[in-house]
Structures are given as C-alpha cells and as structure tokens.
Amino acid sequence: MAELFIFFEQIYRILFLLIPVLVSVAMIVWLDRRVWAFVQKRRGPNVVGPFGLFQTLADALKYIFKEIIIPASSNKVIFILAPIVTMTLALIAWAVIPFSETFVLADINVGILYLFAVSSLGVYGIIMGGWASNSKYPFLGAIRSAAQMVSYEVSIGVIIINVLLCVGSLNLSDIVLAQKDLWFVIPLFPMFIIFFISALAETNRPPFDLPEAEAELVAGYQTEYSGMMYAMFWLGEYANILLMCAMGSILFLGGWLSPIDLFPFNVIPAPIWLILKILFLFILFALIKAIVPRYRYDQLMKLGWKIFLPFSLIYVVLTASFLMYFDLLPGN
Amino acid sequence: MIAHAIVFYIFSLIAIVSAIMVTVSKNTVNSVFFLILDFISISCLFIMIGAEFLGMIMLIVYVGAVAVLFLFVVMMLNVAQQKNEWFNSSGRSSHIPVGLLVSIIIFFELIIVIGGWKYKPDLLDSIAIEINTDLTNTQSLGSVIYTDYIHLFQLSGMVLLVAMIGAIVLTFRQRSGVKRQSYFKQISRDRKDGIELVDVENNKGVKIDV
Incomplete structure (x- = not known):
C-alpha cells in the first residue's frame, strides 16, 4: 500500500512540473511572436483573448483538428516516432532542473551530465523525421541539423567543464549553491556569451536556423509533417529552447538565488527568480531572432569548430590554472 | 527488490x-x-x-x-x-570465412569471460586500487584516472590524437578552384581597391574582371 502511495505521489509531482512547463511553452510562443513583432514595429498576435494570450491555444486547437497526412513512400514507423521522440526528450530533461533548494523532481548526482545527454539526444528527432519523410528537402535539412547540433554540443560540453571546475560537483543544486557569493556570469563572462550562442545553434534558432531555412529548404525536416505531428515538433522545439534558457540560468546566472541577499529581494520565492532569469534569457533569444540575419552554412561550421572550440578549450586551461594558483579549487 | x-x-x-x-x-x-x-x-x-x-x-x-x-x-x-x-x-560468399573467423574469436572470448565469472571473488582481491565506497563514482573515477593512472591516461589520449590526425590526413583532399572567404581580407578592403572609376568611350566598352 505504501509503495502505491509513493507511486501516486510521484505521478502527482511529475504532473505538477509538466503541466506548468507545457503551459509556459504555449505562453512563450506568444511572447516570442510579440517580441519579434515589437522589434519590427508590428502588432503581433493581439486578437485572441487579452493581448492575444490565447493565440497559441487557438493554434494548437487548429492543429489537433487538422488531418495528419503520412506520405505514401515514407517509413511510417519512424515517421510517426520522430515527433514523439522530440517532444519526449524535450520534456524528460525538466526532471533534474532545481526550482528551489527543495523543489526538484530528481536530485541526481550527475544532473548536468543528464541534461547534456538528453540535449544531445535531441538530434535524433530531427534526423528520424528528415530521413523517414523520404523527400529531398527534409533530408537535406536533417543532415544539416545533425552536423550543426553535433558541432555545437562539443563547445557546450567544454563550457560546462569550465563551470564544473569552479563547482567541483555535477549536481545541479550544488552548482547553484556554489554561486551564492558570485554568479559565474562575472568570472566566466566570455563563456556565458559562447554558451548563449551555442544554445542558439543547438536549438536551431535564428540566426542558426539552417535546418529549416525556409528560403532554401521549404521547412527543412518538418516539410512533410502536418496537423498534430507538426505541432509536437513545434512544442518540443520551444520546450528545448526553454530548457536551454534554464540551463544557462542555472550554470551562469545563479539559478534560483536572488541577485542580492537583501530584504525586498530575498522574500520573493526562489522559483520566481529562476523563472525571471529564464524569461530574461528567452527575451534575448527572441530579440536575436528579430535582429540578426541568417548565417551561411560554412560560416556556422567555422564559428563552431575554429573559434568557439579552441577559445573555450583555452579558457578551460586558464580557469584551471587560476584556480590552482590561488588555491581556490573546490574540494580542497 | x-x-x-x-x-x-x-x-x-x-x-x-x-x-x-x-x-x-x-x-x-x-x-x-x-x-x-x-x-x-x-x-x-x-x-x-x-x-x-x-x-x-x-x-x-x-x-x-x-x-x-x-x-x-x-x-x-x-x-x-x-x-x-x-x-x-555471387561474390557474397567470399565474406563468409572472414565473418566466421571473427564470430568464432568473439565466441571464445565470451566463453572465457563468462567462465571467469565463476572466479569473480578471487578476481576482486587482485585489483590494484582499493575501492572507496564513500565517494560518488564520478569522484572516485576522477581520482583513479587523473592521479594513479595519469600516464596511461595521457598515453591513450596521444594514441587517439594520432588516430584522429591520421584520419584527417587520409581523407584530406586539396581541391583547386575553391573560393574561400577570408574575413580579414574582406574587412580590410576599402573604397580604393574596391571601386575603379572608368570613363567609357562610346562604342568601345570596358574590359572587366582582369
């Protein structure tokens, strides 16, 4: 009986995390479009509900009632599996994100590795979708995206090593608590910038949205998808963007910690701080979408391998020697 | 359980x-x-x-x-x-002997390993490093690899580096006629070497792309 109780409690906790994440994904799509419109002096979605807040829900409803078209020559199993994989991977990663000292679903030892592993699996949804469509544009989009995501993962991995050197633990709560006195964005500012740009590339956001470059590839790997399956790709993509923002705020912006430990700030509950930081990073993402033109493919590869990777490797050496010289290494 | x-x-x-x-x-x-x-x-x-x-x-x-x-x-x-x-x-039969050889070798290796399972308690005594169960396994792996076996670790790193360079050298092809973008060249261009003003004579035209 007791096991059954624990089981249902866990289910309740998972739902308590997942439903807010899904709702905020819907809201964030709206925010993205609003910010984009704001920069371009347009109104953006403002008709459905107050300020157009229910626009995404209306869109989702439309997708649900649309017919799902499966191309006759596609590999049907993998074709259907691809959006499911994308969406599942985007959601399971939220299990380890700590919203406060106590509010975390799974406080595992290797939390950051888990996040890194799940985000590196994200490429499969895209490759599977692109290949199973059995069509030229999706396939080209999938191949581009595979190369792009694998390249930028490498620099994200090296950036994570920089942070881990300062923390001495792979646990996400420990990473946040290590920033109690000084957020890592200050000593590791260049790494934060590189992480941010790599996160843009990893989530296929503009200016690195080459996998779905509409001028060349129709819609990249999503070309053959319709109805709910397209909506799942779309939800997964935005959940991944939110996740990257959460990762950035945990690694560099002090997670749930308030900026200064003084009266008006420290009464605000911890999860609110994390949400504010995620929103801040997301608005930066949205602004960049509006103001930066798309990269060319060879420029993208050059940036990843010839600039970011060597620079972050050198920074690892610098960080390690600095910590060693001033005897600041954690665990000593 | x-x-x-x-x-x-x-x-x-x-x-x-x-x-x-x-x-x-x-x-x-x-x-x-x-x-x-x-x-x-x-x-x-x-x-x-x-x-x-x-x-x-x-x-x-x-x-x-x-x-x-x-x-x-x-x-x-x-x-x-x-x-x-x-x-x-018809040439597919020529792959069978090689495949058979590899699979027989793997089979015997597996037999040896699984047979060795019986002596597992004895094997545990013969390991060189004591297992510290208090540490998380990230910490203990780190301390074993980077302190006790640092030379072997660096050696295997060198082997991988050589393999990587070898793969690059083997597949590298120098192609001629490829246009490359040099950011430095592009940025250091100014009006003087970018534009040339020519007075075109009637019915003569100009020679471009010299």
Whole structure:
C-alpha cells in the first residue's frame, strides 16, 4: 500500500512540473511572436483573448483538428516516432532542473551530465523525421541539423567543464549553491556569451536556423509533417529552447538565488527568480531572432569548430590554472 | 527488490532483442536505430547498478555522437541499391570465412569471460586500487584516472590524437578552384581597391574582371 502511495505521489509531482512547463511553452510562443513583432514595429498576435494570450491555444486547437497526412513512400514507423521522440526528450530533461533548494523532481548526482545527454539526444528527432519523410528537402535539412547540433554540443560540453571546475560537483543544486557569493556570469563572462550562442545553434534558432531555412529548404525536416505531428515538433522545439534558457540560468546566472541577499529581494520565492532569469534569457533569444540575419552554412561550421572550440578549450586551461594558483579549487 | 529485478529484466530483454535486430533487420538505417536502442538500454543497466557516471557518458558519447555519425554515413548510402548488390552478387560468399573467423574469436572470448565469472571473488582481491565506497563514482573515477593512472591516461589520449590526425590526413583532399572567404581580407578592403572609376568611350566598352 505504501509503495502505491509513493507511486501516486510521484505521478502527482511529475504532473505538477509538466503541466506548468507545457503551459509556459504555449505562453512563450506568444511572447516570442510579440517580441519579434515589437522589434519590427508590428502588432503581433493581439486578437485572441487579452493581448492575444490565447493565440497559441487557438493554434494548437487548429492543429489537433487538422488531418495528419503520412506520405505514401515514407517509413511510417519512424515517421510517426520522430515527433514523439522530440517532444519526449524535450520534456524528460525538466526532471533534474532545481526550482528551489527543495523543489526538484530528481536530485541526481550527475544532473548536468543528464541534461547534456538528453540535449544531445535531441538530434535524433530531427534526423528520424528528415530521413523517414523520404523527400529531398527534409533530408537535406536533417543532415544539416545533425552536423550543426553535433558541432555545437562539443563547445557546450567544454563550457560546462569550465563551470564544473569552479563547482567541483555535477549536481545541479550544488552548482547553484556554489554561486551564492558570485554568479559565474562575472568570472566566466566570455563563456556565458559562447554558451548563449551555442544554445542558439543547438536549438536551431535564428540566426542558426539552417535546418529549416525556409528560403532554401521549404521547412527543412518538418516539410512533410502536418496537423498534430507538426505541432509536437513545434512544442518540443520551444520546450528545448526553454530548457536551454534554464540551463544557462542555472550554470551562469545563479539559478534560483536572488541577485542580492537583501530584504525586498530575498522574500520573493526562489522559483520566481529562476523563472525571471529564464524569461530574461528567452527575451534575448527572441530579440536575436528579430535582429540578426541568417548565417551561411560554412560560416556556422567555422564559428563552431575554429573559434568557439579552441577559445573555450583555452579558457578551460586558464580557469584551471587560476584556480590552482590561488588555491581556490573546490574540494580542497 | 522485486521491482528492481523486473526493471533489470525488462532492460536486458530490450538490450538483447535490439542487439539481435541490429544484425537481422535488412534496412541498414533500422539497424542503426536498433543499435541506438541497445546503447540506451545498456546505459540504463549501468545506471541501475549504480554506475551513473558511466551510464551518462555512454549516452553522451555513443548515442549522442558516435551513433549520429553512423546514421549520417548509412543514410548517405543508397540503401536500396546496395541491398540488391549485396544479396544478389555471387561474390557474397567470399565474406563468409572472414565473418566466421571473427564470430568464432568473439565466441571464445565470451566463453572465457563468462567462465571467469565463476572466479569473480578471487578476481576482486587482485585489483590494484582499493575501492572507496564513500565517494560518488564520478569522484572516485576522477581520482583513479587523473592521479594513479595519469600516464596511461595521457598515453591513450596521444594514441587517439594520432588516430584522429591520421584520419584527417587520409581523407584530406586539396581541391583547386575553391573560393574561400577570408574575413580579414574582406574587412580590410576599402573604397580604393574596391571601386575603379572608368570613363567609357562610346562604342568601345570596358574590359572587366582582369
């Protein structure tokens, strides 16, 4: 009986995390479009509900009632599996994100590795979708995206090593608590910038949205998808963007910690701080979408391998020697 | 404990079935997908025995990088055409002896390893480093690899580096006639060497692109 109780409690906790994440994904799509419109002096979605807040829900409803078209020559199993994989991977990663000292679903030892592993699996949804469509544009989009995501993962991995050197633990709560006195964005500012740009590339956001470059590839790997399956790709993509923002705020912006430990700030509950930081990073993402033109493919590869990777490797050496010289290494 | 056993058997069943499917399935891309499923279930097994670091590294390295490259290569092949060539050609029998040799060697290795399982308690006494059970396994792996076995670690790193350079040298082709963009050249251009003003004479035209 007791096991059954624990089981249902866990289910309740998972739902308590997942439903807010899904709702905020819907809201964030709206925010993205609003910010984009704001920069371009347009109104953006403002008709459905107050300020157009229910626009995404209306869109989702439309997708649900649309017919799902499966191309006759596609590999049907993998074709259907691809959006499911994308969406599942985007959601399971939220299990380890700590919203406060106590509010975390799974406080595992290797939390950051888990996040890194799940985000590196994200490429499969895209490759599977692109290949199973059995069509030229999706396939080209999938191949581009595979190369792009694998390249930028490498620099994200090296950036994570920089942070881990300062923390001495792979646990996400420990990473946040290590920033109690000084957020890592200050000593590791260049790494934060590189992480941010790599996160843009990893989530296929503009200016690195080459996998779905509409001028060349129709819609990249999503070309053959319709109805709910397209909506799942779309939800997964935005959940991944939110996740990257959460990762950035945990690694560099002090997670749930308030900026200064003084009266008006420290009464605000911890999860609110994390949400504010995620929103801040997301608005930066949205602004960049509006103001930066798309990269060319060879420029993208050059940036990843010839600039970011060597620079972050050198920074690892610098960080390690600095910590060693001033005897600041954690665990000593 | 029963739940643990059930989960273990589920994962190992998935691992074995997908390993068989890798070799059985006719579509090479499906084989790679089964290989990925196999890697994932193996890493779940690693996590179940408490080797969470190894499990995650397995996911990151094999599933996140190696299998993506596999998939990349396999998708590039023209699968339908290759299948026909492979199964219809008379030369396919020439692959059988090599395959047989490799599988016999692997079979005997497995027999030796599984046979050695019986002597497992004795083997545990002969390991050189004492296992510290207080540390998390990330910490203990780190301290063993980077302090006790640092030379071996660096040596294997060098071997990998040489292999990497070798692969690059083997596949590198210097192509002529490729236009490359040099940011430095592009930025350091100014009006003087970018634009030339020419007075065009009537009915003569100008020679461009000299």
